[in-house]
Amino acid sequence: TGSIASGDTACGFANTAMVLAERRFIPxxxxAVDxxxxxxxxxxxxxxxxIGPHKDCGYEGIYVKAITGIPIAMEGRSSAVAHPSPVGNIAACAADLWSNESVQHIKLLxxxxxxxxxxxLAYDCxxxxxxxxxxxxxxxxxxxxxxDSDSALDPQAYVLRPDVVVAIAKQIVADTHGPFSRSKTAARxxxxxxxxxxxxxxxNLDSRETDWLDRIEDQLDQIPEDEEAFIRAMIDETEKLNPAHYDLV
Incomplete structure (x- = not known):
């Protein structure tokens, strides 16, 4: 394809947010928007x-499958041994492969x-x-x-509902202005x-969570249409980033 082989998921971003939300550091x-x-x-x-299968810890794989049709690996309740998550059941909705993540070699009863x-894992399969x-x-x-067993209890599960995924995926596909614009479309x-x-x-959301929906929308409204302008603004706010390492200068 002329492309450099590399990873196929952005789980490092969204899963970090999931863990931070679990610890109540972020809403x-x-x-969910992330x-x-x-x-x-x-x-x-x-x-x-x-060509897939999309990596199991990338819970956003259901969106990729909805858009492209590639097979996806997923993990959920069977990976609780590795980390907690609010999407243990709903992650299985469209899984082609089912994984149990990392397991320590320790003795149990x-x-x-x-x-x-x-x-x-075998019983799940x-x-x-x-x-x-x-x-x-x-x-x-x-x-x-x-x-249904997960989606009402956490917004991170709700955005993985198949009907919600298909509706949002249509909006992502309809945006033909590149990844930056698509990201804003996805967030909105x-x-x-x-x-x-x-x-x-x-x-079900408490008032603290619903208040953040307004704040997220306000932030999205402040993001410029020009991607380069946005990158320059973000570079000024990130002290530990070396732009040269990412061909940004």
């Missing part, structure tokens, strides 16, 4: 020739942790394969149960989806 709605923006970054790899974790084997209706029922669409979910009673 959950901020992490997750949707990361879909644009991961999409760039597919546009450059990546049931055996060594990797063996125990593999057993849990049996359930999903069994549902698929019974036909599309049963597979969709399991998908919807996975989605995520905020709109969270507001709609809240209004419809499909998402």
């Amino acid at each position: 959950k709605v901020f992490a 997750r949707v923006i990361s879909a644009v970054r991961s999409l760039a790899a597919v546009e450059a020739g990546a 049931g055996g060594y942790a990797p063996v125990v974790s593999m057993e849990q 049996r359930l999903m394969n069994g549902a698929s084997g019974r036909g599309p209706d049963t597979a969709r029922l399991l998908r919807d149960l996975h989605a 669409a995520a905020v709109e989806a969270l507001r709609d979910g809240l209004a419809a009673g499909q998402l």
Whole structure:
């Protein structure tokens, strides 16, 4: 393809936000918006020739699949041994591969942790394969149960609902002005989806979280249309960044 082989996910950005939100350092709605923006970054790899499966810890993979159709690996409840997350069930909605992440080699009552974790993973896969084997209706029922069991409880899960993903993905694809513009489109669409979910009673948010939706929108309004102008402004605010390392000077 003429491209340099590299990673295909932006999970380092969105997953950092997820962990910070779990520790209450940042709002959950901020992490949710960050997750949707990361879909644009991961999409760039597919546009450059990546064929998947998309990496398991990139929960934004469902967006990439909705847009490109490539297979995706996902992780969720079976990876709780590695880290907590609010998306343990909903992550399975469109998974082609199911992963259990990193597991320490320690002794548990049931055996060594990797063996125990593999057993849990196997049961998950049996359930999903069994549902698929019974036909599309049963597979969709399991998908919807996975989605509904998580999506109302956390905005980071809500933006992974298949119906929400498809709606936002359409807006991302419709934006043909490049990744920078697409990222802003994705962010605005995520905020709109969270507001709609809240209004419809499909998402539970406390007042501190809803206040941040307004603040995020205000910040988006302040981002210039010109990408180079935005980069210059951000460089001035990042003391530890060496622009030369990223061909920015």
